[in-house]
Amino acid sequence: MFSFLRTYILFFSLFIILIVFIWIKWISYHFSPKKNIPPSPPKLPIIGNLHQLGLSPHHSLQALSLKHGPLMLLHLGSVPVVVASSAEAARDIMKTHDLAFSSRPKMSIPDTLLYGSKDITFSPYGEYWRQVKSIAVVHLLNSTRVQSFREIREEEMALTINKIENCCGRSVIDLSEFLVVLTNNIICKVALGRTYSGIKFKDLLGRFMNVLGVFSFGNYIPRLSWIDRLSGLEGQARKVAEDFDEFLEGVVEEHISDRRGVYAKSNEDQDLVDILLDVQRDNLTGFSLQRETIKAIILDIFAAGTDTTFASLEWAISELIRHPRVMKKLQQEVTEIAQGRPIILEKDLEKMQYLKATIKETLRLHAPIPLLIPRESTQDVKLMGYDIPAGTQAIINASAIGRDPTLWEEPDEFRPERFLNNTIDYKGLHFELLPFGAGRRGCPGIQFAMVVNELALANVVYKFNLALPNGMKNEDLDMSETTGITVHKKSPILVMATPRL
Template sequence: MAALPLHLLLLPPLLAAVSFWWLNRAASRRRGGGARLPPSPWALPVIGHLHHLAGALPHRAMRDLAARHGPLMLLRLGGLPVVVASSADAAREVMRARDLDFATRPVTRMVRLAIPAGAEGIIFAPYGEGWRQIRKICTVELLSARRVQSFRPVREEEAGRLLRAVASASATPPRTVNLSELLSVYAADSSVRAIIGSRFKDRDTFLGMLERGLKLFAKMSLPDLFPSSRLAMLVSRMPGRMKRHRQEAVAFMDALIREHEESRVSDDDKEDLLDVLLRIQREGDLQVPLTTDNIKSVVGDMFAGGSETAATTLQWIMAELMRSPRVMQKVQDEVRQALAGRATVTEDDLSNLQYMRLVIKEALRLHPPVPLLLPRECRNTCQVLGFDVPVGTIVFVNAWAIARDPNYWERPEEFVPERFESSKVDFKGTDFEYLPFGAGRRMCPGMVFGLVHLELALAGLLYHFDWELPFAMKAADLDMTEEVGVTARRLQDLRLVPVIRVPVPVD
């Protein structure tokens, strides 16, 4: 094959360079010629930097780009200006020093189709009086330590159901169980009982709807990437899918609330979380009225946050333990010594399991539930790390990249729970090299709610069972591939062989 002439070989990079110069010049004119914008990779006309993300998980692709272009980086995804913070210093400025400037959420065209204005719940609510009110209700009424503790009997009962399900699936001879599936059911039932007081009659319908919704919200659709384009709305299938999801979710929540109101109890000590919201609505002593639509959104946010993140994190913990027999042995020894002679694990036992807590912290470092923290939007033009961030810019904090940065972590890609033994670094939002739950005003309010579900189930799985890989698989062969989505799920279900070590009580 004949070699191409030199001028043809130089044409593509020349065009790319011209396009990059022209786009940056145009952006500079739009935002003010004196602005000192964060650095960017080379861009293409129309699509901007989207090609840099093609074929890779966004948090991984953005980490690799940041390694070349800096801890604060400007991307143009179609027509959307996006800034990515990939260092602890950048995250600290976004979520503490400039927290108020980045305290709101971007509401894209597709989100607006799924969630009407005024009913954004806690996750998508724009910053303002309505959001502050909902946040206060969540922290004081719904997710306070006292309220979370009141659901202890529910958690212990559902953890018992999980262990019985594993035991029954591992009858002699030991058989492979789909642990991912069992953990999803446990997390859903445990969260739902706390929220509405009973299990879903149609739990499988809910889990299917949740999975479809998470995938929809994770996709970068044409209307979102090109918000000013009418053509994008016309050619995209996403608006129709989002409308159908909204109709499905509204019908589901309507039936749920109707059934709940018909069977509501009056004893405040037995209030579930939906009871609390309906009581606050009836009392009406609020600056911004709490609408039924908003209650549905808050309940939906708690369903998704409470069940999805707990199940996902438990799967990653068990997978990492299977890949590290040393850590598995050490944490099981701790659990079994602390609970020796007990028939079951209760929450009273958890305070003594210090190494197990280190295992959880290390798994959250390697596998934060939301690797790109939920996006924020710049409310006022401001500076971050000396760069100008224009108003309206969407901001992502790459918590996954920061938690694997060798500048902060020794052997960052390895699973080493002992790294936290003498470290004061924690996930409460003050240590910006470790942000599995975020920080600042938009930090996850359900952190305690999720962790207690996670700790109880993990302790039970480690106490009652030994665990083996199926089909003579080696630890190094366990697939750890992630799936693209709002949360960093495992791509493949985790299938393990449980061997009963301590019998699980029948009831």
């Protein structure tokens, strides 16, 4: 009898608890404020919206935004991601709520490649990031420092022009190869003190960028992280990290050994490794600069500076070949300003407004990183009236914004003239043009990258006429894209180059 009574009381208590639980849930659902979430395409179990990214995510996301709006919510596996495809949405993330979206999500491949994300680009927001960003801005990439490397840029440019001249009229040349060697040599001399040529070094950099751009399942679907191991991605990342660390360790040790020598370098002769070693020795920032941080910063600047600069140059020259009217107009400008000198110098660049407009137009149509590096919110915010919880990733589709028909007349046309009579620039103040991002996470190396772009493009079009081989029409030039973080032209620029002067 007592056993039955105890059982009855137990079940009755559980029933009451269940009723109370349901009642609380009902009250919570009907009376708590409703979350206003951004529009979202239907998702699949486990993978969410991953299947909708396609081989060219920036184009796929642009197409989705036409249906779901300029701010949409996707679920990439288990990770909520808002995608901004308009200048207004980008401004809300990178200006209005810049602080809330100043962190980075934890990503396994950058962690492996960059010493636990101790670089500037991928490190999470916080005191460490503020310190390394400050070192880059104050000591490495300020205006005076960038100007101090002018002689290196001009010397390498002259060498490249001579190499192309030696090939003129004899055969088809791979102009892409000349451009990648030029950018590699400039960055090597500036960052490391000397050039590192050869297939091995080029292969190492290529492997680094390839692995960095591969999609990692473990970042978005933890239960499928085994795919990254099975595919060999994790092993490749570790191998590249080991090889690059061995290379950078040798560079740092070489610099330390040279500093023990009789002749110390003057400030004008210092490269970026020298400067970082000075910061470490003198503790100029009150921040303990470790060896791994030095290597991470150098790798960050080196890889990003080479890859994005080369990509932008390649797209600019490709567009000029396809648009002879623009090429002729640019050649007229650089010829007038050069006044017969054998090569264009950096002091000439400020006068070349059509050159600057041409590069802006190239960056509008071909943002080197079309989907800016993802950010992650550290607090709940409202974006364009929508509720975005902390922990949500944010992706800015710079490519879609650059081709937005509400911002740009005939957005798919290459017309540098659109930049001659307006103030829109790429430095992060105008959200219609965002090739380098904006806000706290904007690229600190814009000034250095752009002077290389301007100097190289001005000299190539000044010195040479470029024609496609085998009677190909200009408009038939292949403009297919690669996939990855940085989007390159898929096929190299093969041309016949003839002297203009």
